Amino acid sequence: MELFRGLKARGRRFLLGVLAASFALFGSACETNVGPQDFLTPEGPVARRADGLWDVTFAIAVVIFVVVEAVLVFTLVKFRRRPGREAAQFHGNTKLEVILTLIPTLILAGLAVPTVKAIADLSKKSEGALDVTVTAKQFWWEYKYPDAGVVTANEMHVPTRTPIFLSLESTDVIHSFWIPDLTGTQDVIPGRTNNMQFIADEPGTYWGQCKEYCGLSHANMRLRVIAHEPAEFERWLQDQSQPAANATSGAAAEGQQIFLQTCVNCHAVQGTEAKGTIGPDLTHFASRETFAGATFANTTENLRKWVDHPAAIKPGAPMPDYGLSAQEIDAVVAYLQTLE
Ligand code: HEC
Ligand SMILES: [Cu+2]
CATH class of the missing domain: 2.60.40.420 (Cupredoxins -  blue copper proteins)
Known part of the structure; x- marks a missing residue:
């Protein structure tokens, strides 16, 4: 309060503005009505595994932030310049520098272990997986179900609780396939086939998006995954494998x-x-x-x-x-x- 009273009117207004803006920013973090493309609300085991890694990383980052800021503020106050005393200098303190290099190295190495393991586990094709070939084109997605001979576009229908194994190809430029609620992203590159797998727990519609800038309508290169109970999915596949009827009148x-x-x-x-x-x-x-x-x-x-x-x-x-x-x-x- 001493400090506040000591400020000029302009300084006080500025401080109040900063406070109000901070509150607004904090308040917005309480938003519970999340969008349909929120990777923090995983809806299947693959997405949950990635989200688990994110949780651990975030928790560590919060601890680091708090500790570093606390040490910073403490140092600024404790070792500041005062009448009759210069500010303290730590430059050239080898012991301190070794410690400050070692700690982050150990943290990153520790995080790499579960991350690399998850990447290896998730890239394996599960037994009983359904194959879908995804071909990215400016600015839409083609889906082929090779076993059923079905071809469709943009809306991928899948059975729930079944691993879906994607083979991703592109006929023009680099795209990236992403269904935030179900799985991470995978680049789709001309001339090679990349793979990814996901599982949807519940029937429903999951939104996705091309995530690699690919041209004028990149933002309009969206997609949907529509998950059905397995029996209903079989019916959908059956319907889609029929030819079209001729329009007669x-x-x-x-x-x-x-x-x-x-x-x-x-x-x-x-x-x-x-x-x-x-x-x-x-x-x-x-x-x-x-x-x-x-x-x-x-x-x-x-x-x-x-x-x-x-x-x-x-x-x-x-x-x-x-x-x-x-x-x-x-x-x-x-x-x-x-x-x-
Ligand atoms: C030169 C090739 C070409 C011709 C000819 C063409 N189209 Fe297309 N059409 C496309 C491409 C490419 C797309 C995908 C564009 C996108 O989504 O960005 C498309 C998309 C569509 C779609 C949306 C399909 C979906 O599921 O997203 C419809 C419907 C369609 N075309 C109807 C027609 C009709 C009707 C005609 C004839 C009057 C026609 N097209 C002629 C290339 C063509
Ligand atoms: Cu794209």
Whole structure:
């Protein structure tokens, strides 16, 4: 209080401002309504293992912070310059410097043991794991289930309590696959296959994101993992392995004609001549909740905008604008919505 009264009005205002800002910062740490991509709320054993390492590291860091700050403040006060006395100097104190080098080395070496062990354990393919091949492309994800011959995009369906073993490939630039609640990140690099594994405890939708800057729409290269009870997952896989039915009447039939003239070079719809592989396989497009890198809800309005001019809503998206009329767009959208 002595100190506070000694300050000029301006100094006092400044001090109050700093205090208020600190309180605001501390208060914000009490936020409990966490976002869907919070790696501190693990939802499966792989993510929990990584989170456990984080907890240990954080606890050690807190202790170090408190001890170092306490010693710092103590030293500043105790050895400061005073009338008739110079500030103390520790430069060249070999014993102190050896100790201060040794302690961090030992802490880091100690942390490396469980970390390296976890990395080795988690990179092994578990018995009974389900294989999924992930191919990253600007700016979306393709998923292949090699055993079932199913191909889909952006939304990966998986069974709960089952190890999912991913083989990650890229056809263009470096991306990074990340589902914060389920597993850490893994770079996806052209010309090589990386692997990672995860398990989801409970049915639900888990959000993810490309984590390596990969171009204009990097931020729109999102993903979802949708976990089902194993029996329900088998049903989903069964449905997805069926070819699409032909649209036989109305706007959808007209839309299919346009689709087979305009969109076939890049998109596949099993059961039709559309066999393109540049864009997502659309055989079961209508069964997806989102599209274009899980960026847009799969609604009529969003689809109209997308087919009209993709790059207008997703910058840099490598799908051209074909200058279709409003009526043609409606027809194509009606067709896409039959692809259940
Ligand atoms: C030159 C190749 C090309 C052509 C031709 C093309 N597309 Fe695409 N399409 C793409 C690419 C690439 C994407 C993925 C873009 C992204 O998500 O960033 C895409 C994405 C889509 C999606 C979203 C799929 C999903 O699940 O995310 C739909 C729907 C779609 N295209 C419909 C069409 C229609 C309808 C036509 C014809 C009017 C068409 N496309 C023509 C390349 C093409
Ligand atoms: Cu990416």
